[in-house]
Amino acid sequence: MAQQSTLARFFSGIPQKRKFDSQSESKVKYEQKRKPRVFIESWKKEFDGIEDSPNGMICSFCTKFPLLADKTSSLFTGNTGYRIDSVRSHFSSEKHEQCSKANYAAQRRENEEHFEGPIDVAIRKISEKNSKLLVYMFNTAYCVMKEELPFTLYPTMLKLQVKNGSDLSRLKSYQTDKACARFAPFIADAIRDPIKEKIENxxxxxxxxxxxxxxxxxxxxxxxxxxxxxxxxxxxxxxxxxxxxxxxxxxxxxxxxxxxxxxxxxxxxxxxxxxxxxxxxxxxxxxxxxxxxxxxxxxxxxxxCVAHRLELSILNAIKTNPMLVTVQDMLKKIYKHYHYSPKALRELRAIAESLDEKSVKPTNLGGTRWVPHISAAIKCLLKNYVVILSHFEHVSSQGRATPEVVGRATFLSKKMKDYKVLTFMFFIDDLLKIVSILSLQFQKDGATCLDFLDSPQTATMHLVQLRQAPGTKLQELLDNIEHRDNNAFYKDNKLSSYAQFNYGPFQAIIDVVVDKVSGRLENPNDPTKAIL
The missing domain is CATH 3.30.420 (Nucleotidyltransferase; domain 5)
Structure with missing residues (x-):
């Protein structure tokens, strides 16, 4: 019946009723009611080079290099649809990538100093939070390099920071030792570039x-x-x-x-x-x-180098002094005794604890500079005098160690209680204090020729003053020596070779030092003085 009605309508010329297209009508209504599409300013941050123009949104990179661009792209002629899909499609195209590289090269040629490279663009796109985390990682990598630590410690240091509450675990790709190695050239450039600029200017x-x-x-x-x-x-x-x-x-x-x-x-x-x-x-x-x-x-x-010349002058002045040779030999033996024997060092610390004293491991004489090393070795020995002497006397009296160790302990304990050796060490401590201050003046950053003239004069005045009377350390020793039953004691230790104090030999050493220092530093042919 329905088919007959339809055929009748067809042959009679009466138009058939069309089915209602609800989807098409809703689309039309949407287009009529929707707000006009506009350019979104935030797209500029996400898509570098996109701009709005009277003809619609365009890609400034592609319009700048038409020979490389895809001229059929709507973002080359002007897109008025303002759809994000069109933008993403264009910016992922190969033609746009070529135009982007050409624009980067052009910017670099125009201004070598003020252009934004690929790394800068990438960093700018990283969120602010991730940027801060990246700064923390760079600082950690710098610490590893500054302290001369192996790169393999870098991940461990990051884990420690995470444990302390940091959110560094967000950037997983930068937590390996290889990442630390990749940071190294950028950190080096950041340090080197300002120096290059200063040298250039x-x-x-x-x-x-x-x-x-x-x-x-x-x-x-x-x-x-x-x-x-x-x-x-x-x-x-x-x-x-x-x-x-x-x-x-x-x-x-x-x-x-x-x-x-x-x-x-x-x-x-x-x-x-x-x-x-x-x-x-x-x-x-x-x-x-x-x-x-x-x-x-x-x-x-x-x-x-004036610091090197000072070192040579002091060495030439006192290196042949018999007492200095004895003191150096004693200091070397003390250092080796504790450096190569953990047991001896453990016993030294135990004795220091029982005496309620602080124990410092004796230092070595070797090193680039002779003056600071021998000065440090003497200071360490004098500071730990009671503890070290007590240990050597304990080793020599017990006799449990090897004959070589017992013999060394006996020899060193006798030397440490020798009045002449003891006074010489305190005197050298006073003398090298003046020399060390002068050496540090020569070595400090920013020292000028005027410092080279003034500092030796000040040191010479202090040496002349030391020649007039014993220095602070030597005078302290003399004041602390006690006399009992015609014997001299220092910190309850009986001193051997005791005699009436005679400052004459020490004054002679000071005279030689002043002469040698003057000869090295006050040479009239010195080019440093010639310009002044």
Whole structure:
């Protein structure tokens, strides 16, 4: 019946009723009622290069490089639909990627100093919270490198921070030792770049260099630069440069390579001075690093390190003194006795605890600088005098150790109770205190030629004052010596070789020291004084 009705309508020419399209009608109604689409400003942060224009939203990178762009893309001609899907499709296309790279290269050529590279863009897109966490990780990596720790400790340090409440576990990809290694060049650049800029902008500079050995036991040259920064002299570390050869040409090549690596090809034109130790390869008159630094530039001033010269003058003044030889031998034996025997060190600490004293492990005499090492060794011995002497007397009286150890303990205990040895150590402590202060003045950053003139004069005045009367330490010893039954005791220990105190031999040592220091530091031909 329904089919007949339909056929009748067809042959009679009466139009058939169409079914109602509810989906199409709802779509039409939506388009009529919806608000007009507009450009979303937040898209600029997410999609670098997108902009709004009178023709609709466009990609500024693609319109800037039409030869590389996809001209059929709606974001090249202007998209008025303002749909996020269109934006994502365009920015994931290969043509847009090529335009983006071209724009990056153009920005770099226009301004080398103020352009935003891929790393900067990536960091800018990281959330503020993650940026802070990344800063914490960089600081942790810097601590690892600054303290010369292995990279494998970096993950452990991060775990400790997480345990203390930090949220570093969010960035899992940066928690390995390999991540720490990846941070290293960026941290180095952050430290090196300001130095490069200062060297590039300075008008004059000086070079300080010395031989060294790195952790791989390779011979290297350590290089510093001194220049004026805001009117004040400052020292900057350039680096450790490998030496192909240890002769003058090899050292000069290492210096030149290190300076060039900082982007300072014209450093030699700014050079006004050089400083090093007294090795002939550095400051020889005919064929040395100094002659190469001053080649064609006679105004370049090459100086033998004043701290090194002071060290040599003191060593030359007292190194042959018989009493100093005895004291040095005694200090070496004491150091070896405790350094190579954990049992001896444990017994020393036990005795210190029973005497209610603090125990400090004796130090070694070896090292780059002789003065501070022997001074530290003497101070340590005098500070632990009662504890160390009690231990040696205990070892020698018990006789349980090997004959060699008993013999050493007996020898050292006798020397420590020798009046002449004891007074000499206290005197040397006073003497080296003055010398150490002078040495530190020479070594401090920013020291100038005026400091070089003033500091020795002040030290000489203190030495003259020490010559007039015993110093603080020696006088303290003399005041604490007790006399009982025609014997002398220091801290209840009977002293041998006791005699009436005679300051004459110590005054003679001071005279030799003053003469040697003056000869080394007050040479009229010294180039440092010549410029003043």
């Amino acid at each position: 300075c008008k004059a500079l000086s070079i300080m260099y010395d031989g060294a050995t790195d952790v791989s036991i390779s011979e290297v040259e350590i290089i510093y630069v001194r220049l004026l920064d805001d009117g004040n002299p400052k020292d900057f570390f350039i680096g450790l440069q490998d030496l192909e050869h240890a002769h003058a040409d090899g050292v000069f090549t290492a210096i030149d390579t290190a300076m060039n690596s900082h982007g300072n090809d014209n450093w030699k034109a700014k050079l006004v001075g050089g400083g090093s130790d007294g090795a002939s390869v550095n400051i020889g008159r005919n064929n040395s690093v100094a002659t190469r630094l001053s080649a064609g530039q006679p105004y370049v001033l090459n100086v033998h």
